[in-house]
Amino acid sequence: MPLDALAVGNDAIAKVLDEIGDLIELKGENVFRAVTYRAAARSIRDLREPLTKLVEERRLKEIPKVGSSVSEAIEQIVATGRSKRHEELQAAVPPGLLTLLRVPGVGPATARTIYDHLKITTIEELEEAAKDHRLQQLPKIQAKTEENILRSIAALKQRTGRSLIHEARAAATRMTEYLRAESGVAQLAIAGSLRRYKETIGDIDIVVAGDDAGPIFEIFARAPSVERVLARGDTKCSVIVDRGLQIDLRVVPARSFGAALLYFTGSKEHNVRLRGLALRRKLLLNEYGLYRVGAEARGQEIASLTEETVYAALEMDFIPPELREDRGEIDAAKAHALPKLVELAQVRGDLHTHTNWTDGRDPLAEMARRARAKGYAYLAVTDHSPGLGMTNGLSPERIEARLAEAAGLNAELAPFRVIVGTEVDIRANGALDYPDQLLARFDVVSASVHSSFAQTRDQMTARVVGAMRHPLVTALSHPTGRLLEKREPHAVDLDKVIDAAVETGTWIEVNGGPERLDLPDTWIRKAVDRGATLVANSDAHAIEELEWMDLAVGTARRGWAPGGA
DNA sequence: GCCGTTTTCGGCCCGACTGTTTTCAGTCG
Structure with missing residues (x-):
């Protein structure tokens, strides 16, 4: 067995299965077969344990949509890093067809036509052919299609990936407020992955009740943020707004509003x-x-x-x-057995926030007043320790000044309470960035990894678990360190982290910062089922970011999904 | 290729929009 095959992760395997699905479709085999491979890939992405472990324990068939063929492919990939089915398909399907498929609007049939006639295998060649008007000489392709392909390629190049939830929400809210004001529609809702609190957002979906879509689409297409109109029919209109984000608007009769939503x-x-x-x-x-x-x-x-x-x-x-x-x-x-989900209204306070004393923007007093106005009973301010140079972490003197400041605010805002805490760095060697006598000055000690992300899984796990075992540590912040669309989670054994949380009573944070949403939702249920305590926090660095608590709660709610593997 | 409160074989969600078409295929979500 090749050494590196041992490292084949779930995502990598899911990717191969997805590609098998695409290749099956390109080859013209039964599309349901392709659908099955993609469905299996999705199940695997939802998995909470490594496939390699399931292979060892011969439990692959427990995964939804994984039967004998798919599990054979998985076993081969785990053992050898390759799949026979995948290789056979690659040999049977001309190279490059897969690449063409990446262009929105180009599906298996169009890709096949383009390849058969022009032998195009890269996006660059496709772009050139479109510019030279060679595509419109092909059957079933004319000027309009050629133009659309060019636009799609331009969008593809510009596209930075999926949007973070707060960016998508801002764009969606701007549009719904505009539509309400300009069109006077009564029933209007944001739907799609934004409503489901998915961690990143592809498109924004808006549903409106109305008898005549025409005038509404007129207004929609004229919105200040709209860059271009992608499609417009009798009931559906799609536009691109700033940064390449797509908004789909659907107008349905009022009596269908619920079904449409x-x-x-x-x-x-x-x-x-x-x-x-x-x-x-x-x-x-x-x-x-x-x-x-x-x-x-x-x-x-x-x-x-x-x-x-x-x-x-x-x-x-x-x-x-x-x-x-x-x-x-x-x-x-x-079966009337849905879990009862935590509600935003149940949140009584926030235990992870920053002020302008370190890398935040606003003074503690303003953060506290906003928190109280939100109906919270308490707010913990957890500014950084000095180890992270760039965040201007608190010195011993500034810690004392902070305690005095909080005492003053507590006198003023009672019964609301400001809790003085710290987000203390866990150094590469596992030591905390404050000595114990300083840590003892805080009521909340949240430990975080902010450096040396490249450590091995064993090193990182020992580093984090060691910090959790420290008697003065209350919580572990953003457990995987991931930055959505930017930085992969660091290698850490979350099973062992959860064990440590249960054993020591250390809380695990669900961080509401839109680029973190960490603990990831796939781990929430597992952590709680095993008896760990999760804490939803905003990680706000400015007063309006206290609203990110909503994202932490949404993530926790998503994570409460029943079933799963 | 998977799967089973009508099935171990015969299904597998459903509709909108576009472009190239005189009735539909391709793509998307």
Whole structure:
């Protein structure tokens, strides 16, 4: 067995399975086969343990959508780093077709046409061919398609990846406020992955109730943030706004609003499962409502006005958007066994915030007043220790000054309480960045890794677990250190971190900073089931960032998904 | 290729939009 094969991670294997799916489709085999490989890839991305371990324990078949063929492929990849099926497909499908598939608007059929005639295998060649108008000489391709391909390539080059949730939310809110003001529509909602609190956002989806979409689309397309209109039909309009972000607007009759919201919120997988379930009861579910099969044309819905009525008509409990991922929530809703999710309104305080004394923007007094105005009972200020030079960490003298400042605020704001804490750096060797007598001055000690991310999994795990065992440490902050779309999580054994949390009573943070959302949602359920205490924090560096608590809570709610592997 | 409160074989969600078309294929979500 090659050494590096041992290191094959779940994501890498999922990627190969996805590619097998694409290749199957390009080759023209049964598309359901392709769909299965992609579904298996998705299950694997949701997995909370390494595939290598499941292979050893011969438990691969427990994974949804993994049967004999897929598990054979997985076993081969784990053992040899390669899959026979994958290699056979690569040999059968001309190289480059996969590349063409990456261009939005180019699917298997178009890719095949372009390759067969022009032998194009790279995006650059495709761009050149489009500019030379060689594409429009091909069957089924004319000037319009050629133009669209050029635009897609331009967008592809400009595209920086998925948007962070706060950026997408800002763009979505700006648009909904504009639409409300300009069009006077009464019913309007943000749907899609934004409503599900997914950690990063592809497109923004907005649903509006109205009888005539025309005037609404006029206003939509004229919005100040719109760069160009992608598509516009009778009920649906898509635009690109700043930074390449896409917004889809869907207008439906008021009586279909609930069904449309359900449909547009997704996830796709949740919808597919729901529709399949409806079908087995001789019911049809679409974005307009729930119908008896054959009755949809007569406009006689069984349910459609609200999401609640649709779920009820399917004899299941209402499923919160954060759980709609087809990870077992539908069965749980049928059995009236959905978990009760934490609510934002239950949050009593915030235990991870920064001020202008270190790398934050606002003074403690302003942070505290905003926290109190939000209805919190307490706010912990956890400015940095000095180890991170760039954050201007607190010296012993400044710690005393901070304690005095907090005492003054507590006298003023009682019964609201300012808690003085610290976000203390865990140094590379595992030592904490303050001596014990200083740590003892704080009521909350949150330990964090901010350096030497490249340590081995064993080193990093020992470093973190060691800090958690320190008697003065209250919590572990952002456990994986990941920065979404920017930095991978560092190698750390979260199973051992959870063990340490249970053993020592150290809390594990769910960090609401939109670029962190760390602990990742796939670990939430596992941590809580094993008895660890999770704490939702905003990690605010400015007063308005206290609102990021919402993201921490949303992440925790998503993580509460039933089932899973 | 997977899967089973109608099935171990025969299904596998459903509709909108575009472009190239005179009725539909391709793509997307």
